[in-house]
Structures are given as C-alpha cells and as structure tokens.
Amino acid sequence: EDKVVQSPLSLVVHEGDTVTLNCSYEVTNFRSLLWYKQEKKAPTFLFMLTSSGIEKKSGRLSSILDKKELSSILNITATQTGDSAIYLCAVEAGTDKLIFGTGTRLQVFP
Amino acid sequence: DAMVIQNPRYQVTQFGKPVTLSCSQTLNHNVMYWYQQKSSQAPKLLFHYYDKDFNNEADTPDNFQSRRPNTSFCFLDIRSPGLGDAAMYLCATSRGKGETQYFGPGTRLLVL
Numbered sequence: 001e002d003k004v005v006q007s008p009l010s011l012v013v014h015e016g017d018t019v020t021l022n023c024s025y026e027v028t029n030f031r032s033l034l035w036y037k038q039e040k041k042a043p044t045f046l047f048m049l050t051s052s053g054i055e056k057k058s059g060r061l062s063s064i065l066d067k068k069e070l071s072s073i074l075n076i077t078a079t080q081t082g083d084s085a086i087y088l089c090a091v092e093a094g095t096d097k098l099i100f101g102t103g104t105r106l107q108v109f110p
Numbered sequence: 111d112a113m114v115i116q117n118p119r120y121q122v123t124q125f126g127k128p129v130t131l132s133c134s135q136t137l138n139h140n141v142m143y144w145y146q147q148k149s150s151q152a153p154k155l156l157f158h159y160y161d162k163d164f165n166n167e168a169d170t171p172d173n174f175q176s177r178r179p180n181t182s183f184c185f186l187d188i189r190s191p192g193l194g195d196a197a198m199y200l201c202a203t204s205r206g207k208g209e210t211q212y213f214g215p216g217t218r219l220l221v222l
C-alpha cells in the first residue's frame with residue numbers, strides 16, 4: 001500500500017530558528033513529490049520535486065528530494081510567526097492521485 | 111485573480127438533506143479533483159475528472175457523486191449527508207495528469 005509519512009507531527013520553535021521537516025514515502029511508480037502549506041484554509045503549493053539531489057528554493061524555504069532514501073526535507077530558515085501552519089507532503093504515484101502525509105504542524109512563537 | 115473558486119465557502123445542511131458544492135476554474139485545466147479533509151487529517155481524494163472521464167476512488171461512499179458539465183465547472187453532490195460527512199471539501203485542478211495541483215479555498219460543510 002502506498003504510504004507517505006511525515007515527521008515530526010508537531011514542532012514548536014521561536015522566531016529566527018531554522019526548522020527541517022521530513023517526508024518519507026513508499027509508493028509504486030513514483031512520479032513527483034510536492035510540498036504544500038496549509039493555514040486555516042486550502043493547501044497552497046510550495047514545491048514540486050521530481051529529480052533527486054536538486055534543491056528547490058523560494059526565499060527562506062528550500063526543499064530537496066533523495067530518491068535513493070525515498071525521502072524529502074523542507075527547510076525553513078529564520079522562521080517567522082507567519083510560517084505557522086501545517087506543512088503537507090504529497091507524492092504522486094502511478095495512479096493519478098496525490099497521497100498525502102498527515103502533515104507537520106509548525107508553530108512559531110515570537 | 112482567483113483561479114480555483116469554490117462556492118459556498120461555508121455550507122450548513124440538515125442530516126439527510128441533499129447538498130451540492132461547486133467548483134469553477136479559470137485555468138482551463140483538464141483535470142479536476144474533489145478531496146475531503148476532516149479535522150487534523152490529510153485531504154482524502156474522493157474522485158477526479160480527466161476531461162470528461164470520471165475516476166472514482168474505490169473507498170468513496172456511494173453517497174458522493176460528481177458532475178462536470180464543462181471544462182470550467184465541477185460539482186460535488188452529497189445525496190444524504192450524515193454527521194460524519196461534516197468536513198472541509200477541497201477542489202483542485204491540474205493541467206494534466208502528473209502535474210501540479212492547485213487548490214481552491216475549500217467549502218466547509220456542517221451537518222446538523
């Protein structure tokens with residue numbers, strides 16, 4: 001059965017800290033891995049990763065995929081209170097759907 | 111600027127009373143998806159359309175139906191909502207299979 005696991009489930013940090021969120025997967029016919037940020041509404045797209053070892057970067061956020069280890073990390077540097085959200089990892093496998101992880105809840109305090 | 115639009119944003123219905131949620135898109139994407147997201151859980155795919163081709167997930171209850179009358183619109187019909195159907199319903203679109211999915215703002219359904 002296709003599976004996506006995120007860790008940690010929850011993270012509490014202070015502004016300015018750097019955080020690393022983890023996503024590992026076991027799927028057949030891997031196609032891509034996506035990161036989404038979800039606040040009190042629908043998920044918003046952050047990154048799509050298909051190639052191993054290539055870092056995608058957007059401001060303070062960056063992500064990299066390791067196909068050998070079947071995992072990805074999402075880094076957020078110099079965290080701000082506005083980064084508080086649930087971060088969802090999703091993997092597209094052979095079928096035309098996304099398999100979501102349970103998410104990591106990040107809380108950033110001033 | 112809204113690209114994936116869902117109406118209404120909040121819907122209250124009575125137990126057993128049919129309800130329809132709508133999704134429209136201005137992206138001209140071929141694929142449209144409906145997800146159900148319950149509190150503190152990841153979104154769960156209910157079904158998707160690739161153009162007019164309907165794909166139902168095996169574990170989607172029969173109570174849930176969908177219609178896509180044209181490229182821009184897709185509807186989720188819940189024939190007889192139960193208390194367990196209270197959730198956020200998310201619509202997403204993608205240009206093609208395997209491409210990035212863009213989500214609408216969601217409709218939060220409350221069943222009384």
